[in-house]
Amino acid sequence: MFSKEKWDELCEWLLLNQHTLSDEEKHYWVKHLSKSHEKMLEVWSEQLDLLDEVKEKLLHSAPLTFDKSLLDIPGISYFNLGLYEKALDELNMELRGDAHHARIYLYKGFSHLYMNDGEVTKESFLNTIHQSMDPLEKHFAFLGLGIYEGRGSNIEQAISYFEKAESLLFNPDVVYNLGICYLLLEMPEQALPYFKKVIDANEGDAEGYYWLGKCYFDSGDRTYGMETWYKAVQTFDSKELLLSLAVEFEEKEFFTCSLYCYERLHELGYDEATILHGIAWNYGLMDEREKSTEGFQQLLKDHPGDINAWISYLWLLIKWDEFSRIKEVKEKIHTLGLTHPLLTKMTNQMLT
Secondary structure, three states, X not given: OOOHHHHHHHHHHHHHHHHHOOHHHHHHHHHHHHHHHHHHHHHHHHHHHHHHHHHHHHHOOOOOOOOHHHOOOHHHHHHHOOOHHHHHHHHHHHOOOOOOHHHHHHHHHHHHHHOXXXXXXXXHHHHHHHHOOOHHHHHHHHHHHHHHHHHOOOHHHHHHHHHHHHHHOOOHHHHHHHHHHHHHOXXXXXXXXXXXXXXXXXXXXXXXXXXXXXXXXHOOOHHHHHHHHHHHHHHOOOHHHHHHHHHHHHHOOOHHHHHHHHHHHHHOOOXXXXXXXXXXXXXXXXXXXXXXXXXXXXXXXXXXXXXXXXXXXXXXXXXXXXXXXXXXXXXXHHHHOOOXXXXXXHHHHHOO
16 A cells, blocks of 8 residues: 555665666666656545535535534634635634534634644544534534545545545545545455446536446456446546547557547547547557548648657558658658657668
8 A cells, every 4th residue: 555654765765775776676666656656646636626625515515515603703704715824713713712613623624624734634623523413514524534634645544534424424525535545545346336326326527437437447347337438428528538538448459439539529629739649540550541641641740849749650650561651751850850769769670
């Protein structure tokens, strides 16, 4: 299991012992650290998104909304305005009086969470849980604790708190993040029912469908994985979703599906080089040589400095034994003054 502390310890060890490692070992550890760092960024990003959604529910979203009787408390008003430091000053003053302490501690917890204040965040949420008889207050306190532990990469503990929040009230954000937590633990079979529960409750968005399909694939169920992703492509016009699915389909060698995602993006008005590259590349992988060549030639005419496109086009030409075009490409690359180790290696291998 990864954590920020373990990641820091490993970095320090590698720096101290790098002289004893072979080039192969160094390459392995760099790749391993990069993957772990990406996971920590995923945790932070997911939990930050959830935190904003929690605030929205605290303010507006029935039935997960409190009564209005405490809205005139200055600390809560400042929290609603996003003035968390000022909110904490006022909330601490309220605790000296006869206010609803459990609710005050709850808002203190989320204010501290926004400010990344450490253990005092956890203490505030625990005070709410110990003092409150209100299931809604306890639900949000457990949710806050889950976000707090998730930010610290303590995923197992985050799951425990999210599960306690779910046991009190159904909140699709909690269920969704339980799925994300299990994915971060590389446990897709355990994550799957949570994403399915969100979608079955008609609360699923593009990301939910993406992760549900990925869970099916990673659990070995390609049929349901394809069905889920196909429905997502048909339902949502999300650029991020379509790009993600295009890459996923290509990696799984479903080139027609990947091409369909890129073409949908093009139909939606996205015509940047990345999408045109994806269309031409997938035509090439499908051995639709004429369409692929036309696509790359137009792309490289419009974006002559796109080295990735030159590499992809050259790779396909080598695969097709198109020696005359390989020579043309090599001359064009030289004329443009483009340099890249892979380009040099590919052209030298074929034309020496």
